[in-house]
Amino acid sequence: MDIFDGLHYRMLLGECIVVGDQHLAHHYFLDDRDITLSFTTDGFAPFKKWKHTMWILLVFNYNLPPDEHFQKDNILCVGIIPGPKKPHDADSFIYPLMQELLKLSTGRSAYDALSCSVFALLAYLITAFGDIPAVSMLMHMKGHNALHPCQMCGIQGIRILDS
Amino acid sequence: MLYVPLSHCNHPMPTDVIKYHTERLPLQEHNGFMVQAKAVESVHMEKQQEELAKASGIKGVPLLSTLSSLRFPQSFLYNFMHLVWENLILNLVLFWSGCFKGMDKGQPYVLDPHIWQVIGSTSAEASKMIPSSFGASIPDPAKDGSYFTSSMWSVWSLFITPTVLQGHFPKERYYKHFCSLVRILNLCLQFQISNEKINEIELGICQWVVDYKQCIPLFHFRKFEG
Numbered sequence: 001m002d003i004f005d006g007l008h009y010r011m012l013l014g015e016c017i018v019v020g021d022q023h024l025a026h027h028y029f030l031d032d033r034d035i036t037l038s039f040t041t042d043g044f045a046p047f048k049k050w051k052h053t054m055w056i057l058l059v060f061n062y063n064l065p066p067d068e069h070f071q072k073d074n075i076l077c078v079g080i081i082p083g084p085k086k087p088h089d090a091d092s093f094i095y096p097l098m099q100e101l102l103k104l105s106t107g108r109s110a111y112d113a114l115s116c117s118v119f120a121l122l123a124y125l126i127t128a129f130g131d132i133p134a135v136s137m138l139m140h141m142k143g144h145n146a147l148h149p150c151q152m153c154g155i156q157g158i159r160i161l162d163s
Numbered sequence: 164m165l166y167v168p169l170s171h172c173n174h175p176m177p178t179d180v181i182k183y184h185t186e187r188l189p190l191q192e193h194n195g196f197m198v199q200a201k202a203v204e205s206v207h208m209e210k211q212q213e214e215l216a217k218a219s220g221i222k223g224v225p226l227l228s229t230l231s232s233l234r235f236p237q238s239f240l241y242n243f244m245h246l247v248w249e250n251l252i253l254n255l256v257l258f259w260s261g262c263f264k265g266m267d268k269g270q271p272y273v274l275d276p277h278i279w280q281v282i283g284s285t286s287a288e289a290s291k292m293i294p295s296s297f298g299a300s301i302p303d304p305a306k307d308g309s310y311f312t313s314s315m316w317s318v319w320s321l322f323i324t325p326t327v328l329q330g331h332f333p334k335e336r337y338y339k340h341f342c343s344l345v346r347i348l349n350l351c352l353q354f355q356i357s358n359e360k361i362n363e364i365e366l367g368i369c370q371w372v373v374d375y376k377q378c379i380p381l382f383h384f385r386k387f388e389g
Contacts, residue, residue: 008237011234018231028232040242066354094226095226098229098230102230124230125230125232126232126238127239128227128238128239128240129240130242131246135239138225138227139227139235139239140223140224140225141220141221141222142217142221142222145165146217147217148220149165149167149220150167150220151191151220152188152190152236152237153189154190155167155183155189156167157166157167158165158166158171159165
């Protein structure tokens with residue numbers, strides 16, 4: 001089992017790419033050279049005993065073999081949000097990445113050394129992951145302390161009085 | 164503080180009788196998510212926006228939704244490292260050592276402080292006998308729990324706890340319940356997982372949650388506000 005056996009990837013196969021209101025002519029992952037990407041972000045404290053955090057933006061390439069996805073040499077660092085606090089508007093920091101991802105989903109010309117030809121290189125971001133605060137931030141959700149704490153379903157919490 | 168029970172009917176003053184089945188949770192769909200997100204942004208009064216956001220948990224339209232290759236919420240996943248090692252296991256340790264938000268006084272799952280200390284020191288000793296290729300050597304969880312990294316929690320939970328916890332809980336069911344979690348975590352960490360095993364993991368987690376809610380019954384309900 002791999003990300004390529006997952007329901008989400010399977011559902012994308014055969015679907016058209018949509019950019020804004022435009023339905024593009026090509027389908028997801030028609031070409032073997034199409035690239036599957038994943039995105040993550042997390043806050044980290046760069047210095048010991050210092051609570052301020054920086055936020056790192058990382059992209060992973062799922063076309064590499066599973067045991068190489070997450071190795072340091074293969075991780076694409078696409079940005080660092082300097083901090084010292086959690087970004088108030090994370091979307092403003094990932095905006096340049098979004099622009100590039102939209103360009104990549106319409107195709108950029110690249111050279112295939114095997115067939116000695118130029119082709120349209122396509123790449124798609126299909127998952128994003130992180131800890132609960134990071135995922136909530138990306139999804140614009142209220143997070144795990146909210147009345148509806150789950151990102152996947154509508155379960156509702158009830159209040160406990162502090163002892 | 165909020166708590167999510169599977170059934171709201173044991174609440175001292177239930178407002179709605181809400182019941183959840185672990186295998187049939189009310190899953191969110193992409194279109195529904197986007198409708199709610201747009202609804203929040205369509206109102207201009209801040210107070211109304213806040214009320215809508217509270218009702219759905221969604222604060223607005225995410226920039227990532229411009230990519231048609233992402234589905235909300237199905238494309239957004241929590242890390243195993245954070246979800247299991249740094250939340251679930253850490254919270255269980257807080258339960259057992261009686262340190263969970265000052266709410267565990269006299270609870271049947273709390274270990275005697277002396278026993279917890281011995282479990283801690285035995286764990287640190289035992290980890291010296293585990294080859295380093297299995298993971299980092301661990302300090303004493305009873306003393307230096309805050310120094311634990313995810314990989315240390317992993318080594319401790321998978322290799323050490325099934326032995327050092329045995330026979331020490333006031334009730335055996337807490338030990339058995341934890342061992343069933345270790346079994347599921349081992350399944351999750353295999354390099355290859357078949358469809359059959361995915362089903363086994365899913366059912367195992369559902370059952371673990373049902374048992375969990377039964378293991379810790381009165382604790383939460385006693386303190387519910389009306």
